Amino acid sequence: MNKTEVKNINGALSAINVADIISAGRNPRQIIKKQLKASRLFDSIKENGVQHPIEVRATKDGKYELLSGERRLSASRELKLKTIPAIVYSEMSDADAYKKTHFENAARQDLLPLEQVADVKNLMLVHNNDIKAVASTLGMTPSAVKLRLQL
Numbered sequence: 001m002n003k004t005e006v007k008n009i010n011g012a013l014s015a016i017n018v019a020d021i022i023s024a025g026r027n028p029r030q031i032i033k034k035q036l037k038a039s040r041l042f043d044s045i046k047e048n049g050v051q052h053p054i055e056v057r058a059t060k061d062g063k064y065e066l067l068s069g070e071r072r073l074s075a076s077r078e079l080k081l082k083t084i085p086a087i088v089y090s091e092m093s094d095a096d097a098y099k100k101t102h103f104e105n106a107a108r109q110d111l112l113p114l115e116q117v118a119d120v121k122n123l124m125l126v127h128n129n130d131i132k133a134v135a136s137t138l139g140m141t142p143s144a145v146k147l148r149l150q151l
Helices: 033-037 040-048 070-078 094-106 113-126 131-138 142-149
Strands: 012-017 021-023 054-058 064-068 083-089
Touching: 021 070, 040 070, 064 070, 064 083, 064 094, 070 083, 094 113, 113 131, 113 142, 131 142
Parallel strands: 021 064, 054 083
Antiparallel strands: 012 083, 054 064
16 A cells, blocks of 8 residues: 555555554564464464554654554565555654553563563653652552562
8 A cells, every 4th residue: 555545544444564563672572583473373374364453653754654564474484475554653752652552462471570660661761760650650569669679
């Protein structure tokens, strides 16, 4: 799909070019290609294509910044797919983009302790090092946030 075909509607579902998607580096999960290729997700995408859209936000330069779906995007790239279904947000602040990425990954039980620390550190940047704001976002106490940062 051509970039100009994407409507400027928040939350619009579109098929977008895989090559036009950039990762913002917010995802705390470490994706290892060897593990990805051996996963059920990779096999499913190879067999059936991407069944659940990724989420992206439009950038000013006509590209898309990935919010959620890092593994689906990585598998699509490995499989050399040209397009991927995506929910496109045309307007979203940096803080809201980070929160969306955080909550997508926070629900997962398989985050390693160092990945959890990276997530907290990223939230600290979003909240200008305000531990109380980070604790509120995470549903943790400020002392728990401090402990996580010490790892």
